[in-house]
Amino acid sequence: MTADGGGLVLVVEHDPAVAELQRRYLAREGFDVEIEPDPAQAPATAAKAGPDAVVLDLSTTALPADLYRRVADAATPAPVIAVTGPLDPAVQRAFGDHRVERPFAPRVLVTAVTEALRHTDLPDTPGLLHAGPVALDTRGRSATVGDRKVALTVTEFDLLEFLMGNPGRVFTREQLLDAAWGTGAGAGSRTVDVHVAQLRAKLGQASPIRTVRGVGYVLDS
Known part of the structure; x- marks a missing residue:
């Protein structure tokens, strides 16, 4: 498991x-x-x-x-x-x-x-998620790319944490809305696209988030 x-x-x-x-x-x-x-x-x-x-x-x-x-x-x-x-x-x-x-x-x-x-x-790195050079400290709620600190909003962090916690799994925009905004939040699917674009811009070329055309997004570990 x-x-x-x-x-x-x-x-x-x-x-x-x-x-x-x-x-x-x-x-x-x-x-x-x-x-x-x-x-x-x-x-x-x-x-x-x-x-x-x-x-x-x-x-x-x-x-x-x-x-x-x-x-x-x-x-x-x-x-x-x-x-x-x-x-x-x-x-x-x-x-x-x-x-x-x-x-x-x-x-x-x-x-x-x-x-x-x-x-x-990963018993030696509690609270730490990795995807290539991208590291997410879920306890300290901080993100880094290599040695560079990345400032994320609360929603950006929640979205990236969910994707990094489920690498290789493709999620629809609706599933990501539930995960990062909560059921019934009232946000539209376009909101996911905007936040993914913001995450990619902040993470740069190291961004592990990939678009799956016609479905949604996946994080490549």
Whole structure:
């Protein structure tokens, strides 16, 4: 299993509507999804299912750190993406490197799962995505081309992060709108073309974004 897509994601979520939304968005990216509605059963389900990644809702659990440790142990070596409320920075370390705060947009969860799987493949460079000379620090939200820093807007960064997290996959303009702007944002497909043009101008000849005529865009790794 790699970050390029596919594999099994175990979603531990008590709210059926939220669980179904997560399932749909993850399935759209090529993942198989198993849902466990009872957090107390999560360690046993993780041990039995052998998932490639776990999305673990901790927002209603009395002992979230304990449940996180038990699920992480049962799911090893699969990464666990903790779903929590706002946390004090001193407490965040108890929930590993991958965390999403409620409420969150579905695309944020998809990005978190993809990033967690990429970290599994690149353990020495957590939070860093590469495409040729282009490097994206997803934690520091900074971009470089070789030794040159590149100033990106929030939307440009989100769009490039999504593409770099899914190299080699062709996305339509509508899919990229959902990923970088969110479902129902009201932006048109022309907006994607404008932002891709801006990204290419800023990245220069190193830009890994390629147009697929009649379909959309793909990032060549």
